Amino acid sequence: MFNPTRDEVRNFFIEAWRKYQAREVLTPLETIAADIVAQHPEYHAVVDKPDSVDRDFPPEAGQVNPFLHLSLHLAIEEQLSIDQPPGIRAAFEAACAHRGERHAAMHDALECLGETLFNAQRNGTQPDGVAYVAALRRSAGVGPLA
Template identity: 45%
Template sequence: MFFSKDRHKMRQFFFDIWQKQLNGTTPLEPMEQIIAGIIEQHPEYHALLADPEAVIDKDFTPEMGQSNPFLHMSMHIAIQEQLATQRPKGIIDIYQALIKKCNDPHAAEHQMMEPLGDMLMQAQRRNTAPDEKHYLKGLRKLLKK
């Protein structure tokens, strides 16, 4: 279910998982546990997730000074999946070096989001598969800053 092009369904998935986590009556599936953990790390999104009707169809645009909380959480998910599958090769070493640099795994993931977003935007523009070498290059630049 997580991989869908339907924005409404994707957002509903986040709402459902958060409600399930809050209720605590039904065990979470492994992917749901990952997503609930990411939501827990973002208390600034808790009120938003408690009011699905207000945001399920909302556009979050940089022009309006808004970041998209669903995109943000999805990027955390993507990074955690990359780490779990060790793909691209070398990502774990870079991640661990970033953790040492900023003393915080969550902050390390936030730093990784810019190169990840860049890779995904280039792939979308070019209508090609994401370029993992370009992504790794961008991640390595973070270590030099």
């Protein structure tokens, strides 16, 4: 299983964004990453600086870690592409219809994924894909699967 370090993830986003801005050839994954960064102009100043790799973003100081946020976006895009966990694609489509805008629905999914990962870490278990999909369905105003 691919398990990049914090620095590798951060460098990936920084390099994908640099290549995107320079109009260089991107890999398919870099294209997705650059598109995600493009949707977040509030993070451009961070991603534009290679020294951001070493920066901390402590939540207790009221900071959002932009690299974590971008990584969660990327994870959800991958999940949607393969419908894993099963039902995530339909739940996300319902969230898009409910919110009327894909990016807003993506942020709903980010919240659900973040909660799922937090619970798994807290409980020392694997992430519960069924609970994750159910949470996204609830956020979309859709009931549980029959």
